[in-house]
Amino acid sequence: MREVVVFSGSAHPRLAHAICDELDVPLSESVVTRFSNDCLQAQLLANCRQRDVYIVQPLVPPTQDSLMELLLMIDAARGASAGMVTAVIPHFAYARSDKKDASRISLGGRLVADLIATAGANRVITMNLHAPQVHGFFSVPVDHLTALGVLADHFREQELDDCVVVSPDLGNAKDATQFSRLLGLPVAAGSKRRLSDDRVVIDSIVGDVSGKRAIVLDDEIATGGSIVELLDRLADRGVTEASVACTHGLFAGSAVERLRSHPMVREVVTTDTVPAPAGWPGLKVRSVAELFAEAIKRIHAGESVSSLFDGVDPMHAPPRQNTLFDRVRP
Secondary structure, three states: OOOEEEEEOOOOHHHHHHHHHHHOOOEOOEEEEEOOOOOEEEEEOOOOEOOEEEEEOOOOOOHHHHHHHHHHHHHHHHHOOEOEEEEEEOOOHHHHOOOOOOOOOOOHHHHHHHHHHHHOOOEEEEEOOOOHHHHHHOOOOEEEEOOHHHHHHHHHOOOOOOEEEEEOOHHHHHHHHHHHHHHOOOEEEEEEEEEEOOEEEEEEEEOOOOOOEEEEEEEEEOOOHHHHHHHHHHHHOOOOOEEEEEEEEOOOOOHHHHHHOOOOEEEEEEEOOOOOOOOOOOOEEEOOHHHHHHHHHHHHHOOOOHHHOOOOOHHHOOHHHHHHHHOOOO
16 A cells, blocks of 8 residues: 555544554645635645545535535645545535526536546545435546445344334435345335425325334434434334434534434434534444545555445445355456
């Protein structure tokens, strides 16, 4: 890994350090300066010439600053004659802007993908895009990892009798189905209508949930509105308690208080794709650093990455599935 150079923006240096620990390489220094006119400037303080450069930066609030930092660091690496520049974006915020569902509306997901490629990124590594079709917005190769195996590890440590995996909406039902198979559980889903950014209505629950403990799985929790609405409907259907799991725990606005005080919530589990909120000691955070490090190792060595995103990765697969991944071709 001598020719690998890893930098971090200011969005999530803890995750970048954890990835570097898994790779056994140092996190290289960089400086982002904000001038009096509010413009940003990025400087990379390690040699990049003909090196394999990775820049770790999830797009988290302040999202526009995080994005601009990433673009400037990519540009700096390209200008420093990097052999290849990979943008490691654990959380791609603009994946929500994926379709034209109103007149004269912008497609932010495609625009940001174009900006990243134009800045000089040769490849992108990301995780659990909110809308999978955003993968196709990029004109450079994208390795789209999944955290389902990491989250499943948490629940395999528990007694799962009378549990059911529940998706808040039908759009996330595919991931929920895969997750339920990893745990050997049935699956159910809510039928959701979004009224605004933080207001949803769940009209019905598809599947048998009565008398069971729910494991609610979502890709992202921002304000927590969808989860709270789902929990209320599950209570109406006889669910006794619920664990809440997500890949990207943004927990914006009053989400922490909403979930922490809800009588149905037994635990909340997330990953470290984004920084964990302060003041929530009960939040359970599983690290995805090992997955990102493994992807970087394979990319650098010219090996296949596909087994890391085809439902569950070999490192977090249940024992009965090991033979399937043994047959994955490099």
